Amino acid sequence: MVSALAEHVAAAPLVDHHVHGAFTVELERAEFEGHLNEGSPDPIPPWMTQFDSQLGFAVRRWCAPVLDLPEHAPADEYWKRRTELGVAEVTRRFLGGAGVSDWIVDTGYATSSLLGLEGMESASGARAHEVVRLEALAEELALENVAGRDYADAFTARLAARAENAVGAKSILAYRTGFDIDLTPPSPAEVTAAADRWLDTAGDEPRMDDEVLIRFGLHAAIERGLPLQLHTGIGDRDLDLHRVNPLHLLDFLRATPDVPVLLLHCYPYHREAGYLAQAFPNVHFDVGLGINHTGVRSVAVVAESFELAPFAKQLYSSDAWGPPELHYLGALLWRRAVTTTFGRWVADGDWPEADARRVVTMIARDNARRVYRL
Numbered sequence: 001m002v003s004a005l006a007e008h009v010a011a012a013p014l015v016d017h018h019v020h021g022a023f024t025v026e027l028e029r030a031e032f033e034g035h036l037n038e039g040s041p042d043p044i045p046p047w048m049t050q051f052d053s054q055l056g057f058a059v060r061r062w063c064a065p066v067l068d069l070p071e072h073a074p075a076d077e078y079w080k081r082r083t084e085l086g087v088a089e090v091t092r093r094f095l096g097g098a099g100v101s102d103w104i105v106d107t108g109y110a111t112s113s114l115l116g117l118e119g120m121e122s123a124s125g126a127r128a129h130e131v132v133r134l135e136a137l138a139e140e141l142a143l144e145n146v147a148g149r150d151y152a153d154a155f156t157a158r159l160a161a162r163a164e165n166a167v168g169a170k171s172i173l174a175y176r177t178g179f180d181i182d183l184t185p186p187s188p189a190e191v192t193a194a195a196d197r198w199l200d201t202a203g204d205e206p207r208m209d210d211e212v213l214i215r216f217g218l219h220a221a222i223e224r225g226l227p228l229q230l231h232t233g234i235g236d237r238d239l240d241l242h243r244v245n246p247l248h249l250l251d252f253l254r255a256t257p258d259v260p261v262l263l264l265h266c267y268p269y270h271r272e273a274g275y276l277a278q279a280f281p282n283v284h285f286d287v288g289l290g291i292n293h294t295g296v297r298s299v300a301v302v303a304e305s306f307e308l309a310p311f312a313k314q315l316y317s318s319d320a321w322g323p324p325e326l327h328y329l330g331a332l333l334w335r336r337a338v339t340t341t342f343g344r345w346v347a348d349g350d351w352p353e354a355d356a357r358r359v360v361t362m363i364a365r366d367n368a369r370r371v372y373r374l
Protein backbone atom coordinates (compact mmCIF):
# COMPACT_ATOMS: atom_id res chain seq x y z
CA MET A 1 0.00 0.00 0.00
CA VAL A 2 1.31 3.42 -0.93
CA SER A 3 1.01 5.80 2.01
CA ALA A 4 -0.35 9.33 1.77
CA LEU A 5 3.17 10.51 2.60
CA ALA A 6 4.69 8.55 -0.30
CA GLU A 7 2.06 9.97 -2.66
CA HIS A 8 2.72 13.47 -1.43
CA VAL A 9 6.51 13.12 -1.91
CA ALA A 10 6.10 11.60 -5.37
CA ALA A 11 3.86 14.45 -6.51
CA ALA A 12 5.80 17.35 -4.91
CA PRO A 13 7.23 19.66 -7.58
CA LEU A 14 10.88 20.42 -6.76
CA VAL A 15 12.94 23.57 -6.93
CA ASP A 16 16.40 22.26 -7.82
CA HIS A 17 18.31 25.16 -6.30
CA HIS A 18 21.79 24.22 -7.50
CA VAL A 19 22.13 22.63 -10.90
CA HIS A 20 23.95 23.01 -14.21
CA GLY A 21 22.84 22.40 -17.79
CA ALA A 22 22.50 18.95 -19.36
CA PHE A 23 24.81 18.00 -22.24
CA THR A 24 23.87 19.03 -25.76
CA VAL A 25 26.43 16.66 -27.29
CA GLU A 26 26.58 12.89 -27.78
CA LEU A 27 29.06 11.24 -25.42
CA GLU A 28 31.51 8.39 -25.73
CA ARG A 29 30.98 5.76 -23.04
CA ALA A 30 34.35 6.61 -21.46
CA GLU A 31 33.27 10.24 -21.08
CA PHE A 32 29.95 9.20 -19.58
CA GLU A 33 31.70 6.97 -17.06
CA GLY A 34 34.05 9.84 -16.25
CA HIS A 35 30.99 11.89 -15.28
CA LEU A 36 29.96 9.21 -12.79
CA ASN A 37 33.14 10.07 -10.86
CA GLU A 38 33.24 13.47 -9.14
CA GLY A 39 36.72 13.34 -7.64
CA SER A 40 39.04 12.37 -10.48
CA PRO A 41 39.60 14.23 -13.76
CA ASP A 42 41.53 11.22 -15.10
CA PRO A 43 40.07 8.65 -17.50
CA ILE A 44 38.57 5.60 -15.80
CA PRO A 45 41.32 2.90 -15.83
CA PRO A 46 40.75 0.09 -18.35
CA TRP A 47 40.65 -2.57 -15.60
CA MET A 48 37.50 -1.11 -14.00
CA THR A 49 34.19 0.46 -14.87
CA GLN A 50 32.66 3.40 -13.00
CA PHE A 51 29.30 1.63 -13.36
CA ASP A 52 30.63 -0.46 -10.44
CA SER A 53 29.89 2.29 -7.91
CA GLN A 54 26.83 3.37 -5.93
CA LEU A 55 26.01 5.94 -8.62
CA GLY A 56 26.51 3.39 -11.41
CA PHE A 57 24.24 0.86 -9.70
CA ALA A 58 21.64 3.60 -9.15
CA VAL A 59 21.75 4.52 -12.85
CA ARG A 60 21.09 0.88 -13.79
CA ARG A 61 18.35 0.54 -11.17
CA TRP A 62 16.43 3.79 -11.72
CA CYS A 63 17.47 5.23 -15.08
CA ALA A 64 17.29 2.03 -17.14
CA PRO A 65 13.45 1.87 -16.96
CA VAL A 66 13.25 5.46 -18.27
CA LEU A 67 15.02 4.18 -21.39
CA ASP A 68 12.53 1.23 -21.65
CA LEU A 69 15.00 -1.27 -20.18
CA PRO A 70 14.42 -3.60 -17.22
CA GLU A 71 15.62 -2.46 -13.80
CA HIS A 72 19.32 -3.28 -13.25
CA ALA A 73 19.97 -3.67 -16.99
CA PRO A 74 23.67 -4.45 -17.49
CA ALA A 75 25.92 -1.48 -18.27
CA ASP A 76 26.53 -2.60 -21.88
CA GLU A 77 22.81 -2.79 -22.61
CA TYR A 78 22.25 0.53 -20.92
CA TRP A 79 24.89 2.15 -23.08
CA LYS A 80 23.57 0.59 -26.27
CA ARG A 81 20.02 1.78 -25.65
CA ARG A 82 21.13 5.27 -24.60
CA THR A 83 23.12 5.61 -27.83
CA GLU A 84 20.16 4.37 -29.90
CA LEU A 85 17.82 6.99 -28.45
CA GLY A 86 20.25 9.89 -28.91
CA VAL A 87 20.98 12.91 -26.76
CA ALA A 88 17.80 14.92 -27.44
CA GLU A 89 15.40 12.10 -26.54
CA VAL A 90 17.43 10.93 -23.54
CA THR A 91 17.58 14.50 -22.22
CA ARG A 92 13.86 15.06 -22.73
CA ARG A 93 12.98 11.88 -20.85
CA PHE A 94 15.25 12.50 -17.88
CA LEU A 95 14.68 16.24 -17.44
CA GLY A 96 10.94 15.89 -17.95
CA GLY A 97 10.81 12.93 -15.57
CA ALA A 98 12.55 14.71 -12.68
CA GLY A 99 9.36 16.44 -11.51
CA VAL A 100 11.22 19.75 -11.16
CA SER A 101 9.23 22.98 -11.51
CA ASP A 102 12.23 25.34 -11.28
CA TRP A 103 15.91 24.90 -12.09
CA ILE A 104 18.27 27.41 -10.46
CA VAL A 105 21.17 27.14 -12.85
CA ASP A 106 24.84 27.97 -12.33
CA THR A 107 25.72 29.19 -15.83
CA GLY A 108 29.38 29.83 -15.04
CA TYR A 109 31.26 26.67 -16.03
CA ALA A 110 32.07 25.01 -19.39
CA THR A 111 28.78 26.10 -20.85
CA SER A 112 29.54 25.51 -24.54
CA SER A 113 28.51 21.84 -24.38
CA LEU A 114 25.57 22.36 -21.97
CA LEU A 115 21.98 23.52 -22.33
CA GLY A 116 21.49 27.15 -21.31
CA LEU A 117 18.48 28.48 -19.45
CA GLU A 118 16.17 28.35 -22.47
CA GLY A 119 17.39 24.91 -23.45
CA MET A 120 16.72 23.60 -19.94
CA GLU A 121 13.23 25.09 -20.05
CA SER A 122 12.28 23.63 -23.40
CA ALA A 123 13.72 20.17 -22.67
CA SER A 124 11.92 19.93 -19.32
CA GLY A 125 8.85 22.17 -19.48
CA ALA A 126 10.04 23.79 -16.22
CA ARG A 127 11.23 27.33 -15.44
CA ALA A 128 14.94 28.14 -15.29
CA HIS A 129 16.59 30.91 -13.26
CA GLU A 130 20.18 32.08 -13.33
CA VAL A 131 22.83 32.20 -10.65
CA VAL A 132 25.87 34.33 -11.50
CA ARG A 133 29.29 32.87 -10.80
CA LEU A 134 31.42 35.64 -9.31
CA GLU A 135 34.79 34.31 -10.44
CA ALA A 136 33.49 34.01 -14.03
CA LEU A 137 32.59 37.74 -14.02
CA ALA A 138 36.16 38.59 -13.01
CA GLU A 139 37.50 36.37 -15.78
CA GLU A 140 35.27 38.17 -18.33
CA LEU A 141 36.74 41.49 -17.24
CA ALA A 142 40.27 40.17 -17.70
CA LEU A 143 39.45 39.20 -21.28
CA GLU A 144 38.15 42.74 -21.87
CA ASN A 145 41.50 44.23 -20.77
CA VAL A 146 40.06 46.27 -17.92
CA ALA A 147 42.75 48.33 -16.16
CA GLY A 148 43.61 47.55 -12.54
CA ARG A 149 42.43 50.96 -11.28
CA ASP A 150 39.01 50.42 -12.97
CA TYR A 151 38.57 46.82 -11.82
CA ALA A 152 36.43 47.47 -8.72
CA ASP A 153 33.96 49.75 -10.55
CA ALA A 154 33.84 47.50 -13.59
CA PHE A 155 33.16 44.42 -11.45
CA THR A 156 30.44 46.17 -9.45
CA ALA A 157 28.77 47.43 -12.63
CA ARG A 158 28.94 44.01 -14.31
CA LEU A 159 27.47 42.34 -11.25
CA ALA A 160 24.66 44.91 -11.09
CA ALA A 161 23.82 44.30 -14.76
CA ARG A 162 23.80 40.50 -14.33
CA ALA A 163 21.86 40.70 -11.08
CA GLU A 164 18.90 42.16 -13.00
CA ASN A 165 18.13 38.70 -14.35
CA ALA A 166 19.71 36.51 -11.68
CA VAL A 167 18.28 35.15 -8.45
CA GLY A 168 21.61 34.73 -6.68
CA ALA A 169 25.40 34.69 -6.85
CA LYS A 170 27.79 31.79 -6.46
CA SER A 171 31.44 31.62 -5.46
CA ILE A 172 33.83 28.75 -6.02
CA LEU A 173 36.50 30.09 -3.68
CA ALA A 174 36.53 26.52 -2.34
CA TYR A 175 38.33 25.56 -5.57
CA ARG A 176 40.54 28.61 -5.79
CA THR A 177 41.72 29.47 -2.26
CA GLY A 178 39.90 27.27 0.27
CA PHE A 179 38.00 28.77 3.22
CA ASP A 180 40.90 29.00 5.68
CA ILE A 181 41.92 32.51 4.60
CA ASP A 182 41.05 36.03 5.74
CA LEU A 183 37.56 36.62 4.31
CA THR A 184 37.05 40.22 5.43
CA PRO A 185 36.39 42.90 2.78
CA PRO A 186 39.65 44.23 1.27
CA SER A 187 40.37 47.99 1.12
CA PRO A 188 40.05 49.85 -2.23
CA ALA A 189 43.85 50.23 -2.39
CA GLU A 190 44.31 46.48 -1.85
CA VAL A 191 41.82 45.74 -4.62
CA THR A 192 43.57 48.02 -7.11
CA ALA A 193 46.98 46.56 -6.29
CA ALA A 194 45.66 43.00 -6.54
CA ALA A 195 43.85 43.76 -9.82
CA ASP A 196 47.04 45.26 -11.32
CA ARG A 197 48.92 42.13 -10.35
CA TRP A 198 46.30 39.60 -11.47
CA LEU A 199 45.29 41.28 -14.73
CA ASP A 200 48.93 41.55 -15.73
CA THR A 201 49.42 37.81 -15.65
CA ALA A 202 45.86 36.64 -16.46
CA GLY A 203 46.57 35.80 -20.14
CA ASP A 204 44.08 34.35 -22.65
CA GLU A 205 42.57 31.84 -20.26
CA PRO A 206 42.19 33.84 -17.07
CA ARG A 207 41.61 31.95 -13.85
CA MET A 208 40.44 34.00 -10.89
CA ASP A 209 42.55 32.67 -8.04
CA ASP A 210 43.56 35.92 -6.34
CA GLU A 211 42.54 35.93 -2.67
CA VAL A 212 41.96 39.69 -2.47
CA LEU A 213 39.80 39.84 -5.61
CA ILE A 214 37.80 36.78 -4.58
CA ARG A 215 37.08 38.43 -1.22
CA PHE A 216 36.12 41.62 -3.04
CA GLY A 217 33.68 39.66 -5.23
CA LEU A 218 32.07 37.95 -2.25
CA HIS A 219 31.44 41.24 -0.47
CA ALA A 220 30.20 42.94 -3.66
CA ALA A 221 27.53 40.23 -3.93
CA ILE A 222 26.63 40.58 -0.25
CA GLU A 223 26.30 44.35 -0.64
CA ARG A 224 23.83 43.85 -3.47
CA GLY A 225 21.83 41.60 -1.14
CA LEU A 226 22.10 38.61 -3.47
CA PRO A 227 21.64 35.17 -1.92
CA LEU A 228 25.19 33.79 -1.87
CA GLN A 229 25.87 30.17 -2.83
CA LEU A 230 29.20 28.71 -1.70
CA HIS A 231 30.60 25.44 -2.98
CA THR A 232 31.55 23.40 0.10
CA GLY A 233 32.64 19.78 0.51
CA ILE A 234 33.14 17.30 -2.34
CA GLY A 235 34.33 18.30 -5.76
CA ASP A 236 37.13 17.20 -8.04
CA ARG A 237 40.55 16.79 -6.47
CA ASP A 238 41.55 20.22 -7.74
CA LEU A 239 40.15 21.45 -4.41
CA ASP A 240 41.73 20.68 -1.04
CA LEU A 241 38.82 18.90 0.61
CA HIS A 242 40.10 19.55 4.13
CA ARG A 243 40.15 23.32 3.44
CA VAL A 244 36.52 23.47 2.30
CA ASN A 245 34.92 22.26 5.49
CA PRO A 246 32.28 24.97 6.07
CA LEU A 247 33.42 25.31 9.70
CA HIS A 248 36.29 27.40 8.30
CA LEU A 249 33.59 29.98 7.45
CA LEU A 250 32.70 30.74 11.09
CA ASP A 251 34.37 34.18 11.18
CA PHE A 252 32.94 35.08 7.77
CA LEU A 253 29.44 34.07 8.85
CA ARG A 254 29.72 35.98 12.12
CA ALA A 255 30.50 39.12 10.12
CA THR A 256 28.04 38.58 7.27
CA PRO A 257 24.89 40.64 7.44
CA ASP A 258 21.54 39.12 6.88
CA VAL A 259 21.84 37.90 3.28
CA PRO A 260 21.06 34.24 2.77
CA VAL A 261 24.20 32.09 2.53
CA LEU A 262 23.62 28.74 0.84
CA LEU A 263 26.18 26.05 1.63
CA LEU A 264 26.14 23.74 -1.38
CA HIS A 265 26.55 19.93 -1.28
CA CYS A 266 28.48 19.94 2.03
CA TYR A 267 29.13 16.16 1.99
CA PRO A 268 31.03 14.81 3.92
CA TYR A 269 30.59 17.91 6.11
CA HIS A 270 26.79 17.93 6.05
CA ARG A 271 26.66 17.55 9.84
CA GLU A 272 28.88 20.64 10.21
CA ALA A 273 26.56 22.43 7.78
CA GLY A 274 23.55 21.37 9.86
CA TYR A 275 25.16 22.94 12.91
CA LEU A 276 25.89 26.18 11.03
CA ALA A 277 22.30 26.29 9.78
CA GLN A 278 21.20 26.12 13.40
CA ALA A 279 23.78 28.65 14.61
CA PHE A 280 23.24 31.38 11.98
CA PRO A 281 19.80 32.61 10.91
CA ASN A 282 20.99 33.29 7.34
CA VAL A 283 22.72 29.93 6.71
CA HIS A 284 20.99 27.32 4.56
CA PHE A 285 22.34 24.12 3.02
CA ASP A 286 21.66 21.12 0.81
CA VAL A 287 23.16 17.66 0.35
CA GLY A 288 22.96 17.64 -3.45
CA LEU A 289 25.77 15.87 -5.30
CA GLY A 290 26.22 13.66 -2.25
CA ILE A 291 22.78 12.21 -2.98
CA ASN A 292 23.66 11.01 -6.47
CA HIS A 293 27.12 9.80 -5.63
CA THR A 294 26.07 7.77 -2.60
CA GLY A 295 23.29 5.99 -4.51
CA VAL A 296 21.30 3.71 -2.21
CA ARG A 297 23.21 5.14 0.79
CA SER A 298 21.72 8.56 0.08
CA VAL A 299 18.93 7.44 2.42
CA ALA A 300 21.46 7.70 5.26
CA VAL A 301 22.97 10.97 4.02
CA VAL A 302 19.55 12.62 3.76
CA ALA A 303 18.59 11.26 7.19
CA GLU A 304 21.80 12.77 8.63
CA SER A 305 20.91 16.13 7.09
CA PHE A 306 17.80 16.03 9.33
CA GLU A 307 19.70 16.12 12.61
CA LEU A 308 20.54 19.62 13.88
CA ALA A 309 19.35 21.89 11.09
CA PRO A 310 16.00 23.64 11.37
CA PHE A 311 13.79 22.43 8.53
CA ALA A 312 13.33 25.97 7.20
CA LYS A 313 17.08 26.06 6.44
CA GLN A 314 17.31 23.06 4.10
CA LEU A 315 16.90 23.00 0.33
CA TYR A 316 16.82 20.39 -2.41
CA SER A 317 19.45 20.23 -5.13
CA SER A 318 20.77 17.67 -7.58
CA ASP A 319 23.94 19.57 -8.53
CA ALA A 320 23.65 17.68 -11.80
CA TRP A 321 26.17 18.69 -14.47
CA GLY A 322 26.18 17.08 -17.91
CA PRO A 323 24.47 13.67 -18.13
CA PRO A 324 20.72 14.25 -17.64
CA GLU A 325 20.58 10.99 -15.68
CA LEU A 326 21.97 13.09 -12.82
CA HIS A 327 19.14 15.66 -12.99
CA TYR A 328 16.63 12.81 -12.82
CA LEU A 329 18.37 10.61 -10.31
CA GLY A 330 19.01 13.45 -7.85
CA ALA A 331 15.26 14.08 -7.64
CA LEU A 332 14.36 10.40 -7.53
CA LEU A 333 16.86 9.48 -4.81
CA TRP A 334 15.90 12.52 -2.71
CA ARG A 335 12.23 11.56 -2.90
CA ARG A 336 13.11 8.00 -2.04
CA ALA A 337 15.26 9.07 0.92
CA VAL A 338 12.64 11.35 2.48
CA THR A 339 9.88 8.82 1.90
CA THR A 340 11.91 6.10 3.64
CA THR A 341 13.20 8.31 6.44
CA PHE A 342 10.07 10.30 7.24
CA GLY A 343 7.94 7.21 6.64
CA ARG A 344 9.80 5.37 9.37
CA TRP A 345 9.43 8.26 11.81
CA VAL A 346 5.72 8.45 11.07
CA ALA A 347 5.29 4.67 11.41
CA ASP A 348 7.13 4.73 14.75
CA GLY A 349 4.85 7.49 16.00
CA ASP A 350 7.67 10.05 16.28
CA TRP A 351 6.35 12.44 13.65
CA PRO A 352 2.73 13.21 12.77
CA GLU A 353 2.12 12.44 9.11
CA ALA A 354 0.64 15.85 8.31
CA ASP A 355 3.80 17.52 9.61
CA ALA A 356 6.00 15.15 7.63
CA ARG A 357 4.15 16.23 4.48
CA ARG A 358 4.51 19.89 5.44
CA VAL A 359 8.29 19.53 5.91
CA VAL A 360 8.58 17.82 2.51
CA THR A 361 6.91 20.82 0.86
CA MET A 362 9.20 23.25 2.71
CA ILE A 363 12.36 21.57 1.47
CA ALA A 364 11.08 20.62 -1.96
CA ARG A 365 9.86 24.11 -2.80
CA ASP A 366 8.93 26.71 -0.20
CA ASN A 367 12.33 27.36 1.41
CA ALA A 368 13.90 27.95 -2.01
CA ARG A 369 11.04 30.22 -3.06
CA ARG A 370 11.56 32.31 0.06
CA VAL A 371 15.37 32.50 -0.20
CA TYR A 372 15.51 33.34 -3.93
CA ARG A 373 12.24 35.32 -3.99
CA LEU A 374 10.88 33.18 -6.85
Ligand SMILES: [Zn+2]
Nearest residue numbers: 018231264319
Ligand atom coordinates in the same frame (compact mmCIF):
# COMPACT_ATOMS: atom_id res chain seq x y z
ZN1 LIG B 1 27.99 22.19 -7.21
